[in-house]
Amino acid sequence: MWTPVALSRDVPPLVVLPVVAGGRELALWRSASGRIAAWADRCPHRGMRLSHGFVRGEALSCIYHGWSYGAAGNCLRIPAHPDLEPPETIRVAVHVAAEAGGLIWVAPSAPEAPPPDPGALQPLRSLTVEAGTAAVLSLAGLAGDTLARGHLAGVEVTVAVQPIGPARCALHVLTGAAGAAERIALSRELDALRRRAEAGEMAA
Amino acid sequence: MAAERFIIRGDLGAATFLPWVRRHMGKLGLTGELGQSGEALVELRVEGPPDLIDALEMGVSLGPIEAWVESIERAPLNSL
Amino acid sequence: MTSEAIRNEWYPVALASQLGPEGRDTRLLGEPIRVDWAAQGRPRVRAADGREMATRLRYGHIWACPGTPSRELFDIPEADQPGRRLVDVGVVRVKCSPLRAVENFLDIAHFPFVHTDILGAEPHTEVGKYDVAIREEVDEVWATKVHFYQPQAAKSAAGGITTEYMYRVPAPTVSILYKTCPPRPGEWDVITLFVQPLEENLCEVWPWMALFDDETPMTDLIHFQQTIFLQDRSILENQLPRLLPLDPGMEIPTRADLTSVAYRRWLKRRGYTYGAQLVAA
Numbered sequence: 001m002w003t004p005v006a007l008s009r010d011v012p013p014l015v016v017l018p019v020v021a022g023g024r025e026l027a028l029w030r031s032a033s034g035r036i037a038a039w040a041d042r043c044p045h046r047g048m049r050l051s052h053g054f055v056r057g058e059a060l061s062c063i064y065h066g067w068s069y070g071a072a073g074n075c076l077r078i079p080a081h082p083d084l085e086p087p088e089t090i091r092v093a094v095h096v097a098a099e100a101g102g103l104i105w106v107a108p109s110a111p112e113a114p115p116p117d118p119g120a121l122q123p124l125r126s127l128t129v130e131a132g133t134a135a136v137l138s139l140a141g142l143a144g145d146t147l148a149r150g151h152l153a154g155v156e157v158t159v160a161v162q163p164i165g166p167a168r169c170a171l172h173v174l175t176g177a178a179g180a181a182e183r184i185a186l187s188r189e190l191d192a193l194r195r196r197a198e199a200g201e202m203a204a
Numbered sequence: 205m206a207a208e209r210f211i212i213r214g215d216l217g218a219a220t221f222l223p224w225v226r227r228h229m230g231k232l233g234l235t236g237e238l239g240q241s242g243e244a245l246v247e248l249r250v251e252g253p254p255d256l257i258d259a260l261e262m263g264v265s266l267g268p269i270e271a272w273v274e275s276i277e278r279a280p281l282n283s284l
Numbered sequence: 285m286t287s288e289a290i291r292n293e294w295y296p297v298a299l300a301s302q303l304g305p306e307g308r309d310t311r312l313l314g315e316p317i318r319v320d321w322a323a324q325g326r327p328r329v330r331a332a333d334g335r336e337m338a339t340r341l342r343y344g345h346i347w348a349c350p351g352t353p354s355r356e357l358f359d360i361p362e363a364d365q366p367g368r369r370l371v372d373v374g375v376v377r378v379k380c381s382p383l384r385a386v387e388n389f390l391d392i393a394h395f396p397f398v399h400t401d402i403l404g405a406e407p408h409t410e411v412g413k414y415d416v417a418i419r420e421e422v423d424e425v426w427a428t429k430v431h432f433y434q435p436q437a438a439k440s441a442a443g444g445i446t447t448e449y450m451y452r453v454p455a456p457t458v459s460i461l462y463k464t465c466p467p468r469p470g471e472w473d474v475i476t477l478f479v480q481p482l483e484e485n486l487c488e489v490w491p492w493m494a495l496f497d498d499e500t501p502m503t504d505l506i507h508f509q510q511t512i513f514l515q516d517r518s519i520l521e522n523q524l525p526r527l528l529p530l531d532p533g534m535e536i537p538t539r540a541d542l543t544s545v546a547y548r549r550w551l552k553r554r555g556y557t558y559g560a561q562l563v564a565a
Binding site for chain 3: 224227228231232255258259261262263265266267268269272273
Binding site: 042062063066082 | 410522523525529544
């Protein structure tokens with residue numbers, strides 16, 4: 001089951017950030033070569049969040065003691081013991097990450113199908129709303145669940161919906177061709193939507 | 205590579221102790237086996253890189269909450 | 285309700301130089317307390333029911349024991365040594381277990397990564413063997429022969445040196461570090477963290493120092509220690525689980541973590557569980 005967690009454009013190489021998918025806290029990161037990865041946000045050494053770490057080349061390192069992990073989540077190096085070749089049993093729990101249509105998707109384990117692909121659209125922005133997904137989508141008048149479609153501020157939108165908690169979600173918004181003025185108007189409409197959803201407004 | 209024998213002494217009778225030790229050895233990728241074990245003493249033999257055998261001592265000296273490890277005596281094994 | 289083992293310890297509750305006549309309302313072990321001056325030089329700490337706790341005024345701070353003190357407040361002889369500068373750094377509130385704050389202070393392997401180019405730098409990341417013991421006669425944890433290469437170890441250091449350290453835990457929420465002192469070879473600079481447990485996952489940390497350094501302005505000494513501690517705070521507030529595990533089943537401690545492991549063993553043996561996680565999670 002795929003969860004959208006970010007716009008591809010917002011995670012350039014060498015960036016790591018925390019995301020929540022399927023109730024799990026993950027460290028989402030992109031290597032120097034552009035490979036996207038989503039790992040449990042917890043270093044197996046002493047529990048530091050890997051989302052606070054740093055990316056060097058194709059490895060993600062923990063900020064606390066510098067333990068460094070390669071593409072499959074296996075520990076490559078323990079700086080306090082530089083001569084030790086870490087056993088492959090020391091590893092971070094790895095989730096599946098994939099990109100489609102300008103969105104980054106995450107699944108907990110081998111999914112049966114590739115993630116939904118919204119097609120060739122333009123990324124606009126992501127926003128987090130302190131309200132549940134159903135309330136937000138019905139207030140916005142958008143149809144669909146994971147990929148919701150419709151019009152906002154007169155612009156055709158595709159919104160990838162990421163549930164985070166019972167009263168929190170993130171929206172990753174893409175559009176078809178739209179000029180600068182339309183994108184600005186859409187962005188303002190999204191802010192207004194967020195304010196209304198957070199104020200507890202219900203759809204008519 | 206090194207091979208060592210650990211003699212673990214303490215209050216080790218809790219049912220959780222031996223499975224905990226085996227699991228910790230697995231996390232470190234160490235091969236070995238548990239020898240004699242009783243309420244106050246557990247023997248184990250382990251092979252692997254010295255830094256990982258040191259790491260095993262660190263973990264086992266705490267172990268699960270129900271066990272109290274008073275001491276761990278280590279000695280090299282000459283079998284390798 | 286917290287157990288006897290937890291209540292019979294000494295805890296810092298205020299910085300004497302910053303405690304005004306209006307006093308201070310705070311929390312200790314989850315309960316409200318009030319700290320003020322009963323008379324000049326005599327601090328008073330009261331529980332919510334008005335009962336007065338045993339108190340001490342020492343190392344620039346006010347200490348309280350919510351139960352019956354199991355022993356006298358620990359001694360730091362260097363505090364009375366002529367020529368020392370005593371530095372009150374001021375309080376930092378941290379959303380973490382008080383035990384996590386102590387454990388982090390005992391760790392050196394993080395210096396090149398958390399305090400980059402201040403207390404350590406790559407590639408000098410190796411942590412050599414050192415000694416740790418629980419000194420039974422005083423019931424304290426001590427780590428000795430700890431050494432680490434540092435580019436700029438103290439405000440008084442001119443360049444990179446291999447610094448020698450000792451660590452001492454004289455009480456469950458107090459950690460003391462002794463560091464080689466460039467202007468006075470043979471003496472140790474003393475840097476402490478006095479940790480006030482407000483809740484199991486919230487504490488106030490009071491760093492304090494007794495240094496041989498006649499040159500560095502006081503504000504720079506304070507700023508240096510605050511900078512270091514604020515770097516540690518971002519680690520402390522982002523470690524899982526929030527409480528300090530006494531069972532390392534979800535962790536992989538190595539020999540470099542020996543002081544942390546000894547501290548946890550010492551807490552476990554004493555039955556000190558405030559801020560601790562008993563089952564690995």
